[in-house]
Amino acid sequence: MITAESIWQDISAIREKVPLVHSITNYVAMNNTANALLALGASPVMAHAENEVEDMLDIAGALVINIGTLSDPWIRAMKLAIEKAKTSGVPTVFDPVGAGATGLRNNAIHVLFPSGPPTIIRGNASEINAAAKSAATTRGVDSTESSESALQSAKRLIDTYGSTVCISGAIDYILDGETTLKVHNGHQLMPKVTGLGCTASVLCAAFAAVNSSPLRAAAGAMATMGIAGELAAESVYCRGPGSFQVAFLDALYNLTFEDLRGKLRVE
Numbered sequence: 001m002i003t004a005e006s007i008w009q010d011i012s013a014i015r016e017k018v019p020l021v022h023s024i025t026n027y028v029a030m031n032n033t034a035n036a037l038l039a040l041g042a043s044p045v046m047a048h049a050e051n052e053v054e055d056m057l058d059i060a061g062a063l064v065i066n067i068g069t070l071s072d073p074w075i076r077a078m079k080l081a082i083e084k085a086k087t088s089g090v091p092t093v094f095d096p097v098g099a100g101a102t103g104l105r106n107n108a109i110h111v112l113f114p115s116g117p118p119t120i121i122r123g124n125a126s127e128i129n130a131a132a133k134s135a136a137t138t139r140g141v142d143s144t145e146s147s148e149s150a151l152q153s154a155k156r157l158i159d160t161y162g163s164t165v166c167i168s169g170a171i172d173y174i175l176d177g178e179t180t181l182k183v184h185n186g187h188q189l190m191p192k193v194t195g196l197g198c199t200a201s202v203l204c205a206a207f208a209a210v211n212s213s214p215l216r217a218a219a220g221a222m223a224t225m226g227i228a229g230e231l232a233a234e235s236v237y238c239r240g241p242g243s244f245q246v247a248f249l250d251a252l253y254n255l256t257f258e259d260l261r262g263k264l265r266v267e
Contacts, residue, residue, distance in 0.1 A: 002181060004260035007220040010211050011255065015041035019061030019209035021202055024048045024078050026068025026097060032195035032245070033064075033202040039252035040224070042206040048074055053081040061209030063090055064202050065118070067108050068097035075108050079115050086116030091208040091217075094118035094163075095201040100130025117161035119214050122201045125150035128167050132156045151175070164214035168200055172222040176215040183219060184265035185226025187233040192241040193248075200225050219266060227263045228252045 020043045025033060034044040047056045050073060057063065063085045065078050085092045094112070099105050109131055121131065125148075132153035151173065154165035158177040167173040172183040190196050203225055207217035232238055232247035 002216060002219045002266045004257060004264050006216065007223055007260055008257045010207050010220050011224065013210040014206050017210060018043050019206060020045060020059055021062050021064060021205045021209065022047060022056045022060035023064040023066065023202055024053065024074065024081060025064060025066035025198060028068060029195035029198035033199050035249055036199045036252060037202055037206060039249045040203060040206055048077050050077045050080060053077045054084040057081060057084040057088055057090055060090055062205035063092045064095065064205045065092065065112065066095040066097055066198055066201060067105055068198065070104055070108055075111065078112055082112055082116040091119040092116060093120045093122060093201050093205040093208065095198060096123045096127045096131045099123065099127040113161060118163045119208060120164045120166060120204050120218050121157055122166040122168065122204055124168055124197065128165065129153045164218055166204065166218045166222060168197060174215055174218045174222065179215055181219045182267045183222045183226060185223050185230060185263060187229040189233055189241060189244045190229045193245050223264055223266055227259060228255060230263055231259060
């Protein structure tokens with residue numbers, strides 16, 4: 001059961017332990033995701049050089065792999081980091097940004113998933129479908145499908161890799177093969193801000209660094225993300241996507257147990 005109390009316990013642990021989240025992520029999202037981790041209470045590092053990613057895993061609490069702006073050197077670095085995380089027992093969150101859009105992205109998933117099956121795979125419905133090699137059309141990094149439509153693809157990924165899968169959308173679905181959770185929190189302004197999907201992935205990693213249950217970590221992260229979005233939209237300073245970004249970071253930083261208890265909608 002996911003409760004306000006259980007999520008608050010994880011947030012408190014993040015703020016106390018300040019886990020280092022190592023992200024090999026895309027240029028578009030680096031600033032957004034780093035600031036979100038800091039606002040939550042975690043510590044970000046964005047290292048992608050082949051000759052240091054393995055060393056970084058020696059001190060990291062979680063790893064994020066995000067294929068938003070790929071290149072061959074980055075794919076090699078990702079593979080090294082994934083393999084090191086696997087041997088070190090560091091949880092890995094894989095964000096298949098734009099999966100299905102190009103052969104490069106699809107081939108990267110084909111190479112990287114077997115290198116170390118992700119602890120959590122988080123993406124929108126189109127990305128999850130493409131990652132599972134389903135017939136899906138991806139338009140940039142926006143989802144062209146509902147999160148419900150990717151449930152069968154998520155189950156195939158779980159069967160193949162043993163991962164927990166998080167499908168983000170108007171309703172977020174989190175599955176691990178035994179349990180399916182639905183998170184109803186969020187706001188319509190969130191898809192209007194670039195990098196917030198990537199932010200969801202790094203928050204999943206921060207929670208996974210302090211919670212050994214990937215299902216609970218992902219659900220807690222998505223609920224926290226959605227509640228912060230609701231609080232941001234309610235801010236008197238929020239006038240649209242630009243001011244929403246700032247209000248969102250403030251909401252994460254100032255999040256309280258009372259906020260969680262009053263707004264949490266998980267089933």
